[in-house]
Amino acid sequence: MQKKILLIDDIDFVLNLEKELFNEIQKESALTFAIETASSVSEALAHLDNTVYDLLITDMNLPDGNGSEIAKAAAEKSSGKTTLVALTSMPIAFEESKELFDTYLTKPTSPRDIKKHFLKLVSSLSSITRERESS
Numbered sequence: 001m002q003k004k005i006l007l008i009d010d011i012d013f014v015l016n017l018e019k020e021l022f023n024e025i026q027k028e029s030a031l032t033f034a035i036e037t038a039s040s041v042s043e044a045l046a047h048l049d050n051t052v053y054d055l056l057i058t059d060m061n062l063p064d065g066n067g068s069e070i071a072k073a074a075a076e077k078s079s080g081k082t083t084l085v086a087l088t089s090m091p092i093a094f095e096e097s098k099e100l101f102d103t104y105l106t107k108p109t110s111p112r113d114i115k116k117h118f119l120k121l122v123s124s125l126s127s128i129t130r131e132r133e134s135s
Helices: 012-028 041-050 067-078 091-100 111-134
Strands: 003-008 033-038 055-059 083-088 103-106
Touching: 003 012, 003 041, 003 067, 012 033, 012 111, 033 041, 041 067, 055 067, 055 111, 067 083, 067 091, 083 091, 083 111, 091 103, 103 111
Parallel strands: 003 033, 003 055, 055 083, 083 103
Antiparallel strands: none
16 A cells, blocks of 8 residues: 655755655565655645645754644644654754654754664554554
């Protein structure tokens, strides 16, 4: 089953790196993803109007707001079924809104470490989906 992923960051390099890492995971595993990207809160909210995602990874500091706004909207739209991940260079600032997210990743970090975290996240999506389908 294809997993829907929304990646949000205002830095194109980071978005491209994240997409490439998910593409590598896809090639190395039996997992398949439909990946969409956004570079602002408003763009992410527009995506959320049309799609419920399995996984959402957002930068916390965006030009028109922060990742918390996106997390609130995604949780409401998906009834809590979207796994929400904050990507932040300021974990202390993240503390104020950590209850909105399932986990967070600190940047900067190496692509290898990001890939390792992404692989754990998508592996847990498969087990979460199985749990939801059996309830």
